[in-house]
Amino acid sequence: MASELNLKAIDLGQTASTSDVIYDALRDAIIRGEMQEGETIRQESVAKLFNVSRIPVREALKRLEAQGLVTSVRYKGVVVSSISPREIEEIFEFRVLVESKLIEYAVESMTEQSLELAKSYCDAFAKETNPEKWGDLNRLFHSALYQDSGRPYYLEVIRGTNDRVERYVRAQLDLTEGMTRARRDHEIILDACFKRDVRRAADLTADHIHSAGQALIRFLQDRSR
Amino acid sequence: MASELNLKAIDLGQTASTSDVIYDALRDAIIRGEMQEGETIRQESVAKLFNVSRIPVREALKRLEAQGLVTSVRYKGVVVSSISPREIEEIFEFRVLVESKLIEYAVESMTEQSLELAKSYCDAFAKETNPEKWGDLNRLFHSALYQDSGRPYYLEVIRGTNDRVERYVRAQLDLTEGMTRARRDHEIILDACFKRDVRRAADLTADHIHSAGQALIRFLQDRSR
DNA sequence: ATATGTCATATTGGATCCAATATACTATAA
């Protein structure tokens, strides 16, 4: 019957299991900083929240653990991973290495479409007044820039890397200097991309990430005193 | 009681859950190439193998999926991930970028102990006649070299990266030219490390990985014709 | 012979139950 065929076609899109949904929700809450680092995640409370059993929750937690977003201790529970200033510094150093390379590859083959998309995120980022959304737009902008690199593995790695420090990036953007600097950086990076200046785009990206990292480290040091 | 205290002290070391054991075993089988890519992994058969229920098996599979070693389709099952020559090429390119950087950091602060350890693996690798063990010793050698880099995150990423292509590295070593070239490369890299020649160690490492990747690509192309 | 529909079987996804362990609280002895 035609109607059944129609339904089946729609169903093809619905490939997300309960464990997938829970994984996405927890990941989102963690990288947005809605859950504090060190906070323990109880299987039962998550299960109740989604009206499911603990089984899909546990599977989601295993995935988060494999990604390093939570840390699990047998018979005690999982906690949102905490991360030392030293590790943050290392991760930003890693980002400089990989993302500046990524943008090199990307600029060479960037389509007009991606450029325009990046520009729209860049503009929205600059105009946005709600700090909650700065992180989203920041991430979308960078993601759009790297999209045409033709390097899916790099992208996969960088996604995991950014997940680890996303909460701190957001905190850093909330500093007044953080946001003003990011706005300016994004505009000149985008300009270099439009001009197909590979070297400049890579160098600016390296500076952009490096300086954000340094500002973040300073911020964390100040706060701990 | 003393005896119970003793037992408890020993138990502290036993932090591995059933799911951990199964994860390790499956990961090992996959990276060694004992399971063919595309081969489906049945939960029940793994469970029977370890005399456990499917629950810990499923959790182990979720972790392998998060790492990209298996691919899962809802209600159908998981299969050992296959990887295209293009992706292999990309991953070797990524390894060149990250591992040459890693060895730079490592050489600067490498202890005598790590140098000697690397040397022992290098020697054992050169003398080993059993192809089964080449892969292990190759990995141990590189791992020893990077150990003192003081970059745990880089190491974590590279571990995941190498897991993805390990089966192919082993296949490549099995080629006569693969093993002879690797032997020679290892010795000159180690020599540069002993001499604290950072630049040379990094360049040689880049060449080593790059050439292995190229040889592998050629091998795969030949085989597919 | 081919295509389509129906049913039986296998397999995965999720829920519920039980076991193992940790933690907090209480009682007791020194």
Place this chain on the structure above:
DNA sequence: TTATAGTATATTGGATCCAATATGACATAT
């Protein structure tokens, strides 16, 4: 008062059961 043993409770880890879906065999119509 403090330290220790014991007990109750909470929580995780694993086993078993049921539901949802896929796959393949078989029958039937064209």
